[in-house]
Amino acid sequence: MSVEYKDYYKILGVGKGASQEDISKAFKRLARKHHPDLNPGDAGAEARFKEANEAYEVLKDPEKRKLYDQLGPNWQHGQNFQPPPGFENVRFGGQGAGFDAAGFSDFFETIFGGFGAGGGFRQGGFQDFGGQHARRPRRGADAEAVLELTLEEAYRGGPKNVTIQEQAPGPGGMPTMHTKTLEVRIPAGVKDGARIRLAGQGNPGQAGGPAGDLYMRVRILPHRLFRVDGDDVVTDLYLAPWEAALGTTVTVPTLERSVEMTVPPGVSSGQKLRLRGKGLGGGACGDQLVRIMIRTPKDLDETQRTLWQELARASRFDPRAD
Known part of the structure; x- marks a missing residue:
């Protein structure tokens, strides 16, 4: 069989x-462009x-x-491309798990799907160099996704339905993307950057092993x-x-x-x-801080200007004094 090198x-x-x-x-860009679901009937895109x-x-x-x-384009030269020194101890997929080469090209399968009669990697799992096939159940890898929340959602908490995309085996062993909807229980007062664990919703296990977990990382929207x-x-x-000088409600x-707040006389910009217990944090809530910003009127009529001038003459207040 003639196998062509793939760059x-x-x-x-x-x-x-x-x-x-x-x-x-680069892969995500090409996957979005050529995914079969987005190019139905296009054999070239597939x-x-x-x-x-x-x-x-x-x-x-x-x-x-x-x-x-290490093998490179000259991988066919020599004695059936002997693996590099030390490669006999490599286990793809983590913790000794193998991987399935089904659905990939002859070149991929030749290199990663089996080194031939001497042992190595073969389609369907790992074969050790003594010739015995050993594919044990392995737990799937954990996954992570971003969970965007409004500030109100983070404050209140509660259930939220989230739709995510995940990769799963398709026809011929080729991975394909599909969507699924999950209900996430959001803790009240959750903070930006927190992670919410969804047990068993991560990557699928190998050889019948359990799926990993999915961690939703919280991002609070502006x-x-x-x-x-x-x-x-x-x-x-x-x-x-005058509200800042005299105080107001x-x-x-x-x-x-919304709540009524009393502003004491003489506050500054x-x-x-502080409104206690109106922040985030769940059981030990933070506070809401209300920052005072004083606005001065711009368009004064003659009467208003006269009153401001009288106030300036009567006042002994110096804003630049220590």
Whole structure:
């Protein structure tokens, strides 16, 4: 059988020194462009998708990539491309698990699907160099996804349905993407960057092993009224100069509902007033900080200007004094 060398770097459109991040980005770009679900009936697109997936399967894994780089385009020369020194101890897939070469090209299967009668890797699992087939059940790898929440959702907590995409075996062993909807229980007061664990919703196990876990990393979306500062939330309250000088009672929004707040006389711009227990943090809630912002009127009529001038003459207040 004649097996043609495949340049996986060229297939993904990256250089040989490309980082893992560059390789991942290149594959995702090609997968979005050529995925069969987005190109129904296009055999060429399906072939390019399979080719990109095969390339990514090798280059995303440091050990597979190392072997591929060492064999190179002259892999057919010599005694059936002997594996590099020390490679007999390599186990692809983690913890000694093998991998299935079904659905990939003859080149891929020849290198990664079996080294021939002398042992090595074979389609359907790992064969040790004594000739015995050993494929034990393995737990699937954990996965991670981003869970975007409004600030109100993070504050209240509760159930939320989330739709995610996951890769699963398709016809002929080729991986394919499909969507699934999960219910996530959000803890009240959850913070940005927190991780929520969904047991058994990660990558599938091997040889009948259990699936890994899925971790949803919380990202709190920007809010038009509030900013998050640790457990606290901060909002701005705009006052007229006379309200700041004389004190007032104003309605202030919170994450739960609007409340009446008393502003003491003589507050300054930038000063923060505290509404206790109105922040994030679940059982030990943070506070809501209300930052005072004083606005001065711009368009004064003659009467207003005269009154401000009289106030300036009567006042002994010096804003620049220590």
